[in-house]
Amino acid sequence: MSEHDVLNPKEMPLNPEKATLEGKNKFIGFWFFLGGETVLFASLFGTYLALNGSTNGGSSSQELFGLELVFIMTMLLLTSSLTSVYAMYHMKNNDFKKMQIWLGITVALGLGFLGFEIYEFYHYIHHYEFTLRSSAFGSAFYTLVGFHGGHVVFGLSWIIALMIRNAKRGLNLYNAPKFYIASLYWHFIDVVWVFIFTVVYLMGVL
Amino acid sequence: MAEKSSLHPAQLDYERQKRKDEMKQQVVTFALMIIFTIISFSMVIAEIDKLFVIPVIIVLAAVQVGFQLYYFMHMSHKGHELPAFMFYGGVFAAFLTILALIALVWW
Amino acid sequence: MSTMVATNKRSFGSVLWDYLTTVDHKKIAILYLVAGGFFFIVGGLEAMAIRWQLVTPMNDFVSAGLYNELITMHGTKMIFLAAMPLIFAFMNAVVPLQIGARDVAFPFLNSLGFWLFLFGGIMLNVGWITGGAADAGWTAYAPLSTTSPGEGVDYYVLGLQISGAGTLIGGINFLVTIVNMRAPGMTYMRMPLFTWTAFVASALILFAFPALTVGLFLMMFDRLFGSGFFDPNMGGNSVIWQHLFWIFGHPEVYILALPAFGIFSEIIATFSRKRLFGYSAMVFATVLIGFLGFMVWAHHMFTVGMGPAANSIFAVATMAIAIPTGIKIFNWLFTLWGGNIQINTAMLWSLGFIPTFTLGGMTGVMVAAASADYQFHDSYFVVAHFHYVIVGGVVFALFAATHYWWPKMFGKILNETLGKITFWFFFIGFHMTFFIQHFLGLMGMPRRYWVYKEGQGLDLGNAISTAGAFLMAIGTIVLLYNVIITSVKGEKVGGDPWGARTLEWAIPSPPPFYNFKQLPLVRGLDPLWIEKTEGRDGMTPAEPIGDIHMPNNSFLPFIMSLGFFIAGFGFIYQKYDLAWLSLVFIGMGIALGSMLMRSVKDDLGYHIHKEDLVKEAKE
Numbered sequence A: 001m002s003e004h005d006v007l008n009p010k011e012m013p014l015n016p017e018k019a020t021l022e023g024k025n026k027f028i029g030f031w032f033f034l035g036g037e038t039v040l041f042a043s044l045f046g047t048y049l050a051l052n053g054s055t056n057g058g059s060s061s062q063e064l065f066g067l068e069l070v071f072i073m074t075m076l077l078l079t080s081s082l083t084s085v086y087a088m089y090h091m092k093n094n095d096f097k098k099m100q101i102w103l104g105i106t107v108a109l110g111l112g113f114l115g116f117e118i119y120e121f122y123h124y125i126h127h128y129e130f131t132l133r134s135s136a137f138g139s140a141f142y143t144l145v146g147f148h149g150g151h152v153v154f155g156l157s158w159i160i161a162l163m164i165r166n167a168k169r170g171l172n173l174y175n176a177p178k179f180y181i182a183s184l185y186w187h188f189i190d191v192v193w194v195f196i197f198t199v200v201y202l203m204g205v206l
Numbered sequence B: 001m002a003e004k005s006s007l008h009p010a011q012l013d014y015e016r017q018k019r020k021d022e023m024k025q026q027v028v029t030f031a032l033m034i035i036f037t038i039i040s041f042s043m044v045i046a047e048i049d050k051l052f053v054i055p056v057i058i059v060l061a062a063v064q065v066g067f068q069l070y071y072f073m074h075m076s077h078k079g080h081e082l083p084a085f086m087f088y089g090g091v092f093a094a095f096l097t098i099l100a101l102i103a104l105v106w107w
Numbered sequence C: 001m002s003t004m005v006a007t008n009k010r011s012f013g014s015v016l017w018d019y020l021t022t023v024d025h026k027k028i029a030i031l032y033l034v035a036g037g038f039f040f041i042v043g044g045l046e047a048m049a050i051r052w053q054l055v056t057p058m059n060d061f062v063s064a065g066l067y068n069e070l071i072t073m074h075g076t077k078m079i080f081l082a083a084m085p086l087i088f089a090f091m092n093a094v095v096p097l098q099i100g101a102r103d104v105a106f107p108f109l110n111s112l113g114f115w116l117f118l119f120g121g122i123m124l125n126v127g128w129i130t131g132g133a134a135d136a137g138w139t140a141y142a143p144l145s146t147t148s149p150g151e152g153v154d155y156y157v158l159g160l161q162i163s164g165a166g167t168l169i170g171g172i173n174f175l176v177t178i179v180n181m182r183a184p185g186m187t188y189m190r191m192p193l194f195t196w197t198a199f200v201a202s203a204l205i206l207f208a209f210p211a212l213t214v215g216l217f218l219m220m221f222d223r224l225f226g227s228g229f230f231d232p233n234m235g236g237n238s239v240i241w242q243h244l245f246w247i248f249g250h251p252e253v254y255i256l257a258l259p260a261f262g263i264f265s266e267i268i269a270t271f272s273r274k275r276l277f278g279y280s281a282m283v284f285a286t287v288l289i290g291f292l293g294f295m296v297w298a299h300h301m302f303t304v305g306m307g308p309a310a311n312s313i314f315a316v317a318t319m320a321i322a323i324p325t326g327i328k329i330f331n332w333l334f335t336l337w338g339g340n341i342q343i344n345t346a347m348l349w350s351l352g353f354i355p356t357f358t359l360g361g362m363t364g365v366m367v368a369a370a371s372a373d374y375q376f377h378d379s380y381f382v383v384a385h386f387h388y389v390i391v392g393g394v395v396f397a398l399f400a401a402t403h404y405w406w407p408k409m410f411g412k413i414l415n416e417t418l419g420k421i422t423f424w425f426f427f428i429g430f431h432m433t434f435f436i437q438h439f440l441g442l443m444g445m446p447r448r449y450w451v452y453k454e455g456q457g458l459d460l461g462n463a464i465s466t467a468g469a470f471l472m473a474i475g476t477i478v479l480l481y482n483v484i485i486t487s488v489k490g491e492k493v494g495g496d497p498w499g500a501r502t503l504e505w506a507i508p509s510p511p512p513f514y515n516f517k518q519l520p521l522v523r524g525l526d527p528l529w530i531e532k533t534e535g536r537d538g539m540t541p542a543e544p545i546g547d548i549h550m551p552n553n554s555f556l557p558f559i560m561s562l563g564f565f566i567a568g569f570g571f572i573y574q575k576y577d578l579a580w581l582s583l584v585f586i587g588m589g590i591a592l593g594s595m596l597m598r599s600v601k602d603d604l605g606y607h608i609h610k611e612d613l614v615k616e617a618k619e
């Protein structure tokens, strides 16, 4: 297949993300990468679970966590996962405009999540003086949740960059795999969050 | 390099319809995920016994993640055998890591 | 921009630029070989300083502090900056050729992996010039590491973080290459054993390195940002570091050892003129070792106090690994059995490996017995054990691979006489150095001590050990001389100088940059051998001559790695003055900016046209 066919395909195949060898490589490689990310987050979860009682006389999880905010954040992120499924649905139907719209909604929800998370951290720091340096529990909490937040920031920047870069030219066999793996990344962020709200927040207030 | 997929129009319509149906399924999955989340939160708010709540919310989380993987991330589709294998390899290492850090750090 | 191989002499500048921007796996292999070889020699010099300090009782060749830096940097360097990249050198040089591919799956990432490794490696060593390298041992146990003054351990943490990212990228690249880029007919069960071991080792990298990544982040936060993961005063727990380090650290042993097994399997089969005995059992054993390798890490922590239940579980799991390893040893022996054996340098290393590694495996079972380990732990017995495994297994393999694949990489055979001299000096020197250390350990000599007292029966053993180290050094110097003399005087050889069996020998030495003009049709295990036995010269092509797609070179991997390197200094020195944070922003700006550029700029590669290929064939 020539460069021209990749950028201007005569017709879009059913699975444009896997139509080229580069696409197939990206698809497989990114799944493998997520396998590694699982171990990364497991190490952080394990550390958190080992240290969540080590408050060193400072604020404990029961004193800190409130569930209202976490519930809203969870709903935002879960919904953004569904909207990115919609985006990929339209990508496969070669409907670029609808894909961009759903990706836009995904980004908006993600930004909402991020805003709440920043507010939450701000709140802990200013009202409870609970920081990375307060206790081993504080270190573990900010590192685990912060790593997830960092993934959200990276995922959002990635999706936004892809949307802007391709806004004018639409879908082709070169960018379809990029959109696809970015959406996989976004789902994975949601997967991690499901465990964070369960293990950190829900188990934290018990 | 790439197999040309000049599909028969009928075949194309069939595939499109299949995807549409799948999309409906995904909305149902999403609804279930929301319900699971609400159950988890309300059980914690209702202050039911810890020993009961913790296993239940962890199972609910695991099922929810299964939904994400198989329906939202399409691991149920064919061509995902190797991704699934390597992903579960990661889950295996992850499991051992968490187990050790819970059980073998304080004594 | 389809430039063909330039046959005329090029200027130094253009060669340098070519290597700085290359995405060709064969050139990246050479980069890994040079960089890894350099660090190997520096790590060897550090080892010589250690041995010289211990040559007599109460020696004062180096101070206690410098001694700590020497042992730390020797261990860290040899594992991360010498053994790993040298293994990667041969994986890069050989794996794509063995599976009949024109390149790796992610050529850009392949280059990024190398430059991250190199900049990380440089960062690790910066401590030597800024007043103190890392001095908390290669395992960097907390709280020794978290309280070590100066910046040495900071350089350890950030250097390993950067080079570890490169390794992870490299691992994913090889996994996908082997999954997706195999030539027609190259099924999994027809892959050469070196490719198989590279595959399993890459999977281990994927699952093991993230634990190290997290461990290093936690240590970085503890040292630089005041967190308390490992600090009991804040409720932290230093055992967490030990777990994370060894969850990575034990699989790391197999990340190094499995490809080494693969190398020997290739060499022994080739020079016995026999198919590898028990190929499928070998594949099975490789996978099983990889799997079991994840369940044994706590055997490094028997004396921490995890309790008898945990110790027993990890002891039994560890001993279980002896079974697949034993399968391998027997399969090599049976491959030799009745073979038409040709003994050359590569084969000498392989034959030397079998008994040496078996000894290392046997002491491995000994230290795996938890109760006995209380006696062995932190003594020279352990030092002897892991040098038998890592030098006797991995370094021997690297020497063997150097001799075996040198003609493929550079088109010339290394001088055999010099090669044999290297082998005998190194082999005898190795056993002199380390065999006696078993007994020093049993006599109670602890590892990592910078002096020992007179009259405790340790003098003679240490003197012998140091003398052996000099023999190893001589062997290495002879090898260096061999490399130079071969490059200058060596004669060009053809594609298949050894009469070998696998695909890499079916193409010219060194291979053209597109590897295979036509992808080969693979009809079984040892595909080239099959064609030879049926009287054909080379492989039967699986496709007609056509355009070949090639990736573009790129300078971005270098820039990206440089960005992280700069940011690393900012992270370290902001602990003294927050103004240094500006370096973090500059460095991360460079790195993230080049990532964005990579994402935004289309890079579709180019094609070598069919006509050019045909024309080239006629010339």
Ligand SMILES: [Cu+2]
Pocket: C249, C250, C253, C296, C297, C299, C300
């Ligand atoms: Cu081990």
